[in-house]
Amino acid sequence: MSRSPCPLVVDRAAAHSPIGVYDSGVGGLSVWREIRAQLPSEDTIYVADQAHIPYGPRPPEEIRRYAVAIAALLIELHVKVIVVACNTASGAALQTLRATFPGVPFVGMEPAVKPAAEQTKSGVVGVIATPTTFEGEPFRRLADRFGQDVSIHTRTCPGLVELIEAGSVGTTETRSLLRDCLDPLLALGIDELVLGCTHYPFARDLIAGIVGPDVAIIDPAPAVARQVRRVLASGGLLSSASEPGEHRFLTSGPPTRLVGMVQQLIGVAAHAEGAIWQEGRLRIG
Numbered sequence: 001m002s003r004s005p006c007p008l009v010v011d012r013a014a015a016h017s018p019i020g021v022y023d024s025g026v027g028g029l030s031v032w033r034e035i036r037a038q039l040p041s042e043d044t045i046y047v048a049d050q051a052h053i054p055y056g057p058r059p060p061e062e063i064r065r066y067a068v069a070i071a072a073l074l075i076e077l078h079v080k081v082i083v084v085a086c087n088t089a090s091g092a093a094l095q096t097l098r099a100t101f102p103g104v105p106f107v108g109m110e111p112a113v114k115p116a117a118e119q120t121k122s123g124v125v126g127v128i129a130t131p132t133t134f135e136g137e138p139f140r141r142l143a144d145r146f147g148q149d150v151s152i153h154t155r156t157c158p159g160l161v162e163l164i165e166a167g168s169v170g171t172t173e174t175r176s177l178l179r180d181c182l183d184p185l186l187a188l189g190i191d192e193l194v195l196g197c198t199h200y201p202f203a204r205d206l207i208a209g210i211v212g213p214d215v216a217i218i219d220p221a222p223a224v225a226r227q228v229r230r231v232l233a234s235g236g237l238l239s240s241a242s243e244p245g246e247h248r249f250l251t252s253g254p255p256t257r258l259v260g261m262v263q264q265l266i267g268v269a270a271h272a273e274g275a276i277w278q279e280g281r282l283r284i285g
Protein backbone atom coordinates (compact mmCIF):
# COMPACT_ATOMS: atom_id res chain seq x y z
CA MET A 1 0.00 0.00 0.00
CA SER A 2 1.47 3.39 -0.96
CA ARG A 3 1.84 6.15 1.61
CA SER A 4 -0.14 9.36 1.60
CA PRO A 5 0.63 11.34 -1.53
CA CYS A 6 -0.26 14.65 0.08
CA PRO A 7 1.04 15.25 3.61
CA LEU A 8 1.26 19.00 2.91
CA VAL A 9 -2.45 19.13 2.28
CA VAL A 10 -3.05 17.51 5.68
CA ASP A 11 -0.84 20.07 7.34
CA ARG A 12 -3.06 22.81 6.00
CA ALA A 13 -6.05 21.48 7.96
CA ALA A 14 -7.13 24.08 10.48
CA ALA A 15 -9.97 24.81 12.86
CA HIS A 16 -12.04 26.32 10.04
CA SER A 17 -11.57 23.22 7.83
CA PRO A 18 -14.54 20.87 7.37
CA ILE A 19 -15.16 17.49 8.95
CA GLY A 20 -15.16 14.70 6.34
CA VAL A 21 -17.73 11.93 6.76
CA TYR A 22 -18.24 8.95 4.48
CA ASP A 23 -20.32 5.82 4.06
CA SER A 24 -21.33 3.50 1.25
CA GLY A 25 -24.60 5.42 1.09
CA VAL A 26 -27.09 7.21 3.30
CA GLY A 27 -26.38 5.21 6.47
CA GLY A 28 -23.66 7.60 7.58
CA LEU A 29 -26.28 10.32 7.74
CA SER A 30 -27.32 8.77 11.07
CA VAL A 31 -23.85 9.73 12.32
CA TRP A 32 -23.71 13.02 10.39
CA ARG A 33 -26.92 14.27 12.08
CA GLU A 34 -25.38 13.61 15.51
CA ILE A 35 -22.20 15.44 14.53
CA ARG A 36 -24.26 18.39 13.35
CA ALA A 37 -26.34 18.33 16.56
CA GLN A 38 -23.28 18.23 18.83
CA LEU A 39 -21.01 20.47 16.73
CA PRO A 40 -23.42 22.85 14.98
CA SER A 41 -20.85 25.40 13.84
CA GLU A 42 -18.63 22.86 12.06
CA ASP A 43 -18.62 22.65 8.26
CA THR A 44 -18.88 19.13 6.86
CA ILE A 45 -18.34 17.23 3.63
CA TYR A 46 -20.32 14.00 3.33
CA VAL A 47 -19.38 11.40 0.72
CA ALA A 48 -21.84 8.62 -0.17
CA ASP A 49 -20.24 5.92 -2.33
CA GLN A 50 -23.58 4.91 -3.78
CA ALA A 51 -21.96 3.53 -6.96
CA HIS A 52 -20.75 0.65 -4.79
CA ILE A 53 -23.54 0.16 -2.30
CA PRO A 54 -23.93 -2.26 -0.58
CA TYR A 55 -20.44 -2.69 0.89
CA GLY A 56 -21.66 -5.45 3.21
CA PRO A 57 -21.19 -8.43 0.88
CA ARG A 58 -17.97 -7.09 -0.76
CA PRO A 59 -14.50 -8.49 -0.02
CA PRO A 60 -12.48 -6.41 2.48
CA GLU A 61 -9.69 -5.67 -0.09
CA GLU A 62 -12.22 -3.97 -2.34
CA ILE A 63 -13.64 -1.91 0.53
CA ARG A 64 -10.08 -0.88 1.47
CA ARG A 65 -9.41 0.34 -2.09
CA TYR A 66 -12.54 2.49 -2.02
CA ALA A 67 -11.68 3.77 1.47
CA VAL A 68 -8.20 4.96 0.45
CA ALA A 69 -9.56 6.74 -2.65
CA ILE A 70 -12.41 8.41 -0.74
CA ALA A 71 -10.03 9.53 2.02
CA ALA A 72 -7.63 10.92 -0.63
CA LEU A 73 -10.46 13.02 -2.10
CA LEU A 74 -11.50 14.30 1.34
CA ILE A 75 -7.88 15.19 2.11
CA GLU A 76 -7.64 17.10 -1.17
CA LEU A 77 -10.68 19.03 0.07
CA HIS A 78 -8.70 19.92 3.24
CA VAL A 79 -10.82 18.13 5.83
CA LYS A 80 -9.42 18.17 9.38
CA VAL A 81 -10.73 14.74 10.42
CA ILE A 82 -12.30 11.83 8.55
CA VAL A 83 -15.22 9.99 10.12
CA VAL A 84 -15.68 6.54 8.64
CA ALA A 85 -19.43 6.46 9.32
CA CYS A 86 -19.73 2.86 8.25
CA ASN A 87 -19.10 -0.21 10.40
CA THR A 88 -18.26 -2.32 7.35
CA ALA A 89 -15.64 0.10 6.04
CA SER A 90 -14.24 0.74 9.52
CA GLY A 91 -13.81 -2.98 10.15
CA ALA A 92 -12.16 -3.58 6.79
CA ALA A 93 -10.18 -0.40 6.23
CA LEU A 94 -9.51 1.73 9.31
CA GLN A 95 -6.09 0.24 9.95
CA THR A 96 -5.11 0.70 6.30
CA LEU A 97 -6.38 4.29 6.30
CA ARG A 98 -4.35 5.17 9.40
CA ALA A 99 -1.24 3.55 7.91
CA THR A 100 -1.73 5.22 4.51
CA PHE A 101 -2.46 8.72 5.82
CA PRO A 102 -0.54 8.92 9.10
CA GLY A 103 -1.06 12.68 9.49
CA VAL A 104 -4.84 12.49 9.36
CA PRO A 105 -7.08 11.84 12.37
CA PHE A 106 -9.67 9.13 11.60
CA VAL A 107 -12.72 8.30 13.71
CA GLY A 108 -14.18 4.90 12.95
CA MET A 109 -17.06 2.77 14.15
CA GLU A 110 -17.48 -0.64 15.69
CA PRO A 111 -20.62 -2.37 16.97
CA ALA A 112 -21.36 -1.10 20.50
CA VAL A 113 -20.87 -4.48 22.17
CA LYS A 114 -19.19 -2.98 25.23
CA PRO A 115 -22.15 -0.91 26.50
CA ALA A 116 -24.53 -3.75 25.62
CA ALA A 117 -22.44 -6.24 27.62
CA GLU A 118 -22.27 -3.81 30.55
CA GLN A 119 -26.00 -3.10 30.57
CA THR A 120 -27.56 -6.49 29.86
CA LYS A 121 -29.54 -8.09 32.68
CA SER A 122 -30.48 -11.26 30.83
CA GLY A 123 -26.84 -11.82 29.86
CA VAL A 124 -27.88 -12.19 26.23
CA VAL A 125 -26.97 -9.54 23.66
CA GLY A 126 -27.96 -9.34 19.99
CA VAL A 127 -25.93 -7.60 17.28
CA ILE A 128 -27.16 -6.91 13.76
CA ALA A 129 -24.63 -5.88 11.11
CA THR A 130 -23.31 -6.81 7.67
CA PRO A 131 -21.40 -10.05 6.98
CA THR A 132 -18.13 -8.17 6.39
CA THR A 133 -18.44 -6.43 9.77
CA PHE A 134 -18.86 -9.75 11.57
CA GLU A 135 -15.93 -11.30 9.70
CA GLY A 136 -13.60 -8.40 10.45
CA GLU A 137 -10.89 -8.41 13.09
CA PRO A 138 -12.40 -5.55 15.19
CA PHE A 139 -15.68 -7.42 15.73
CA ARG A 140 -13.90 -10.70 16.49
CA ARG A 141 -11.83 -8.90 19.09
CA LEU A 142 -14.97 -7.44 20.70
CA ALA A 143 -16.72 -10.82 20.69
CA ASP A 144 -13.66 -12.48 22.31
CA ARG A 145 -13.36 -9.78 24.93
CA PHE A 146 -17.00 -9.53 26.00
CA GLY A 147 -18.22 -12.99 24.99
CA GLN A 148 -16.67 -14.49 28.15
CA ASP A 149 -19.26 -12.85 30.41
CA VAL A 150 -22.33 -12.59 28.19
CA SER A 151 -23.74 -14.50 25.21
CA ILE A 152 -23.40 -12.50 22.04
CA HIS A 153 -25.64 -13.51 19.13
CA THR A 154 -25.21 -12.08 15.66
CA ARG A 155 -27.55 -11.75 12.67
CA THR A 156 -27.13 -10.18 9.27
CA CYS A 157 -30.23 -8.65 7.72
CA PRO A 158 -29.71 -9.31 3.98
CA GLY A 159 -31.50 -6.70 1.87
CA LEU A 160 -32.14 -4.19 4.67
CA VAL A 161 -29.48 -1.70 3.53
CA GLU A 162 -30.89 -1.78 -0.01
CA LEU A 163 -34.45 -1.16 1.24
CA ILE A 164 -33.32 1.79 3.35
CA GLU A 165 -31.37 3.19 0.39
CA ALA A 166 -34.51 2.87 -1.72
CA GLY A 167 -36.50 4.90 0.80
CA SER A 168 -38.64 1.88 1.67
CA VAL A 169 -38.31 2.02 5.44
CA GLY A 170 -41.99 1.81 6.35
CA THR A 171 -43.03 -0.94 3.93
CA THR A 172 -44.39 -4.39 4.74
CA GLU A 173 -41.37 -5.86 2.94
CA THR A 174 -39.00 -4.12 5.38
CA ARG A 175 -41.15 -5.14 8.35
CA SER A 176 -41.14 -8.80 7.34
CA LEU A 177 -37.39 -8.77 6.61
CA LEU A 178 -36.80 -7.33 10.08
CA ARG A 179 -39.06 -9.93 11.70
CA ASP A 180 -37.06 -12.71 10.05
CA CYS A 181 -33.85 -11.08 11.25
CA LEU A 182 -34.93 -10.28 14.82
CA ASP A 183 -37.28 -13.11 15.83
CA PRO A 184 -34.43 -15.63 16.31
CA LEU A 185 -32.59 -13.12 18.53
CA LEU A 186 -35.73 -12.51 20.59
CA ALA A 187 -36.18 -16.27 20.99
CA LEU A 188 -32.68 -16.41 22.50
CA GLY A 189 -33.70 -13.89 25.20
CA ILE A 190 -31.77 -10.76 24.20
CA ASP A 191 -32.44 -7.61 26.21
CA GLU A 192 -29.89 -5.43 24.35
CA LEU A 193 -29.81 -5.01 20.58
CA VAL A 194 -26.77 -3.36 19.00
CA LEU A 195 -27.32 -1.62 15.67
CA GLY A 196 -24.01 -2.50 14.01
CA CYS A 197 -24.67 -0.79 10.69
CA THR A 198 -25.20 2.93 10.29
CA HIS A 199 -28.18 2.39 8.00
CA TYR A 200 -30.19 0.58 10.67
CA PRO A 201 -31.02 3.58 12.92
CA PHE A 202 -33.29 4.74 10.10
CA ALA A 203 -35.42 1.65 10.74
CA ARG A 204 -35.29 2.15 14.50
CA ASP A 205 -39.04 2.72 15.00
CA LEU A 206 -39.83 -0.45 13.11
CA ILE A 207 -37.17 -2.36 15.05
CA ALA A 208 -38.48 -1.01 18.36
CA GLY A 209 -42.00 -2.12 17.42
CA ILE A 210 -40.74 -5.65 16.80
CA VAL A 211 -38.41 -6.10 19.79
CA GLY A 212 -40.75 -4.35 22.24
CA PRO A 213 -40.00 -2.17 25.26
CA ASP A 214 -37.94 -4.75 27.15
CA VAL A 215 -35.09 -4.71 24.64
CA ALA A 216 -32.79 -1.68 24.69
CA ILE A 217 -31.60 -0.58 21.25
CA ILE A 218 -28.06 0.79 21.04
CA ASP A 219 -27.11 3.23 18.26
CA PRO A 220 -23.46 4.31 18.63
CA ALA A 221 -23.86 7.56 16.64
CA PRO A 222 -23.99 9.92 19.68
CA ALA A 223 -20.83 8.33 21.10
CA VAL A 224 -19.09 8.66 17.73
CA ALA A 225 -19.98 12.36 17.56
CA ARG A 226 -18.56 12.83 21.08
CA GLN A 227 -15.37 11.11 19.92
CA VAL A 228 -15.16 13.50 16.94
CA ARG A 229 -15.37 16.42 19.37
CA ARG A 230 -12.64 14.92 21.58
CA VAL A 231 -10.33 14.34 18.60
CA LEU A 232 -10.83 17.90 17.34
CA ALA A 233 -10.44 19.41 20.80
CA SER A 234 -7.22 17.52 21.44
CA GLY A 235 -5.76 18.84 18.16
CA GLY A 236 -6.96 22.42 18.79
CA LEU A 237 -9.17 21.98 15.72
CA LEU A 238 -12.65 22.83 17.03
CA SER A 239 -14.30 25.57 14.99
CA SER A 240 -14.71 28.89 16.77
CA ALA A 241 -17.37 30.11 14.29
CA SER A 242 -20.58 31.41 15.82
CA GLU A 243 -22.80 30.81 12.78
CA PRO A 244 -24.13 27.38 11.72
CA GLY A 245 -21.75 25.27 9.62
CA GLU A 246 -22.02 24.77 5.87
CA HIS A 247 -22.53 21.31 4.47
CA ARG A 248 -21.50 19.69 1.22
CA PHE A 249 -22.85 16.36 0.00
CA LEU A 250 -21.07 14.29 -2.66
CA THR A 251 -22.20 11.00 -4.14
CA SER A 252 -20.83 8.55 -6.68
CA GLY A 253 -24.49 7.70 -7.47
CA PRO A 254 -27.19 9.99 -8.83
CA PRO A 255 -27.14 13.32 -6.91
CA THR A 256 -30.93 13.76 -7.14
CA ARG A 257 -31.40 10.46 -5.35
CA LEU A 258 -29.13 11.54 -2.50
CA VAL A 259 -30.95 14.89 -2.24
CA GLY A 260 -34.27 13.05 -1.87
CA MET A 261 -32.90 10.70 0.76
CA VAL A 262 -31.23 13.43 2.82
CA GLN A 263 -34.60 15.19 2.91
CA GLN A 264 -36.56 12.02 3.71
CA LEU A 265 -34.23 10.60 6.35
CA ILE A 266 -32.98 13.65 8.23
CA GLY A 267 -35.18 16.50 6.97
CA VAL A 268 -32.32 18.53 5.49
CA ALA A 269 -32.73 20.37 2.18
CA ALA A 270 -29.35 19.59 0.64
CA HIS A 271 -27.68 20.21 -2.68
CA ALA A 272 -25.66 17.18 -3.81
CA GLU A 273 -22.72 17.05 -6.21
CA GLY A 274 -21.72 14.09 -8.33
CA ALA A 275 -18.39 12.34 -7.83
CA ILE A 276 -17.00 9.97 -10.46
CA TRP A 277 -14.83 6.87 -10.12
CA GLN A 278 -12.03 6.95 -12.70
CA GLU A 279 -9.18 4.46 -12.74
CA GLY A 280 -9.60 3.73 -9.06
CA ARG A 281 -9.72 7.37 -8.00
CA LEU A 282 -12.75 9.37 -6.97
CA ARG A 283 -13.07 12.85 -8.48
CA ILE A 284 -15.70 15.53 -8.25
CA GLY A 285 -17.61 15.34 -11.55
Ligand code: DGL
Binding pocket: 023, 024, 025, 027, 028, 053, 054, 055, 056, 057, 085, 086, 087, 088, 089, 130, 133, 161, 196, 197, 198, 199
Ligand atom coordinates in the same frame (compact mmCIF):
# COMPACT_ATOMS: atom_id res chain seq x y z
N1 DGL B 1 -23.70 1.60 6.51
C1 DGL B 1 -22.75 0.57 6.40
C2 DGL B 1 -22.34 0.01 7.75
O1 DGL B 1 -22.43 0.67 8.75
C3 DGL B 1 -22.89 -0.55 5.43
C4 DGL B 1 -23.94 -0.65 4.46
C5 DGL B 1 -23.53 -1.43 3.24
O2 DGL B 1 -23.63 -2.67 3.25
O3 DGL B 1 -23.11 -0.77 2.30
O4 DGL B 1 -21.89 -1.10 7.84
